[in-house]
Amino acid sequence: MQVSIETTSGLERRLTVGIPAEQVDSEVKKRLQQAAKTVRLNGFRKGKVPLKVVKQRFGAGVRQEVLGEVINRTFYEAVQKEAVKPAGQPSIEPTQLDEGKDVEFVATFEVYPEVAVSDFAAFEITRLSATVTDTDIDNMVEVLRQQSATWETVERAAQDGDQVTIDFTGTRDGEAFEGGTGENHDLELGSKSMIPGFEEGLIGALAGEEKTLALTFPEDYHAEDLKGAAVEFKVTVHRVAAKELPPLDDEFFAKYGVKEGGEEKFREDVKANMERELNNAAKSKVKNQVMEALLGAHEVELPKSLITSEIETLRNQALQQFGGGANAQNLDLKSLLPDEMFAEQAERRVALGLIVGEVVKAAEISVDAERVRAMVEEIASTYQEPEEVVNYYYNNQELLSGVESAVLEDQVVDHILAAAKVTDEQSTYEEVIKQEPKDRESQGKDAE
Structure with missing residues (x-):
């Protein structure tokens, strides 16, 4: 296999690969010989069809199949040989496919950019904390009554x-x-x-x-x-x-899952939920600050293919959110939800994915299984049968992967906070849970 690579512009690379004719032709011949043993054709007994006839009938299709497999395999062998990491799918253009001649193709693709991780000591983070007071609980109970009015x-x-x-x-x-x-x-x-x-x-x-x-x-x-x-x-x-407004009685408490214990148990449950919300909001605010600091400290050239892919993901998520998934095939999604709607968010997510991925690699961070278990159990605690929910997560790799990604992000934040300048500030429940003017997603697609 002969390989040459050139940089066409920025992150784009052009890879030219030559494959010896013998490598393709011998595999085609091998498959035709195997087919000759089992193929049935009129006028011939099974296993007695001459190889020449098999080649005439099936040679072109078999060769096409082999070419596809060989080109795909040698592309990945070539990028490993050249030590480049493609971002997104390559565009492959065959330039020589004639039988008896060396096969040649050109692959054009983008590579991941190099990201030099910055010094986290310059990051300034404010960490808010608060306690849930009786007044906060009173206010929340009033909100729940208003909702049931x-x-x-x-x-x-x-x-x-x-x-x-x-x-x-x-x-x-x-x-x-x-x-x-x-x-x-x-x-x-x-x-x-x-x-x-x-x-x-x-x-x-x-x-x-x-x-x-x-x-x-x-x-x-x-x-x-x-x-x-x-x-x-x-x-x-x-x-x-x-x-x-409904009275604070057993009928009202039962609507929120409290069947025994009356108002005291109801307020205990309300407080527990508020403390969970408070903890998550405080973590989210810190995480957003860390991600903003990472973006501000790194200039990253973004592969266009990753942005395009992320825009498509965001567009599909928006479609599902508004209940359009079932009829999506009948819609012109790019007209209804143009790329421009998602471009800024997609660029942000891709940039953060690349930066965070490099932090993970540089710090050699791996997912903490105990923290994954703790997060799954916390999610499950809000359901009536927590153990069933825990088992469901551990038997569903897609759900579990989502939790593992969230835990990995938390570990990255902890790693950065250990080096950053962190100021702890006492606040109130209302202030901590209040959403930022522009609620941003903290993390994009993982670069790994």
């Missing part, structure tokens, strides 16, 4: 926080506009789900009353033709209802 009809004027059931018709210059009508629409006053002035205009309304609201759409409204438009809504109020 019911709406009860009242015979009075609507107040802020009430729910009104309405019909409405919106017009602009006397003409109805698209999206401006509704029937039996339940609207919570104060929810800010309608344009400014709409909900305020219904405070004080009674069931059976008709009101006319003269309003103006905001200048930043999403529909271009309605930005800043003066409109009029005619509204009929059918019902006024007040929110009624």
Whole structure:
């Protein structure tokens, strides 16, 4: 096998491989001889078909099969010989395939970039911590009650926080506009789900009353033709209802899995869930800071093939999230979800994958099996039959691999924190669990 390699541009490489004719021809002959022993053709007994006839009938197909296998195998032998690591699939173009002549093909591909791991001592990380107080638990219990609230009809004027059931018709210059009508629409006053002035205009309304609201759409409204438009809504109020919160009784506690122990056990469970959420949020904030620091400290040339692959992954995830998986084959996904929607996130994920992969390699970090077990058990603890969930994870390699990747990321973060400048800061539950303005994913596809 003859191999030559050249750099065409940046990370792109062009590999030219020559394969001796004998290597291909001898394998083709071998397979044809094997076929001659079993093939059935009219006019010949089984195993008695002349090799010349077998070659005439099957030679081209067998040769094509052998060429594919040989080219694929020798490509990977060639990149190992040249000590290069392809990123993504190569583009292979045969240049000589004639029988009796040496086979030649050209493979074009990108390689992984070299990443020089930075000094983590320059990283400055703030680590927040907090405790779950009785007030925090009270607030969470109130949130749960709000989620289970019911709406009860009242015979009075609507107040802020009430729910009104309405019909409405919106017009602009006397003409109805698209999206401006509704029937039996339940609207919570104060929810800010309608344009400014709409909900305020219904405070004080009674069931059976008709009101006319003269309003103006905001200048930043999403529909271009309605930005800043003066409109009029005619509204009929059918019902006024007040929110009624459920009492803290056994029926309410049972909805959250507490069948014995009453309010004390319910609050214990709420606190445990809040502490779990608090711990995860604190870890996530630290992790995001570490990943931002890694990105800021490394400039990495990104293989286009990896970005393209990551964009496709993100596009499919978005499709599944919105329930379009079943009919995906009938959709023009690149028109509905163009590459530009995912390009920035894909570049970030690929860059982090490359950097983190190099940290793992440089620090010789391997997945801690005990931490994997602990994470699986923590996940399982939120289910009624934890042991069954643990067994399910360990019998499903795809699920287990996901946990192993998460643990490996945590180990990388711990490794960096050991060298970084870390400031511990006491905070509150609400502050720690509050999401960042732009919630980023901490890790991309593993570079290994």
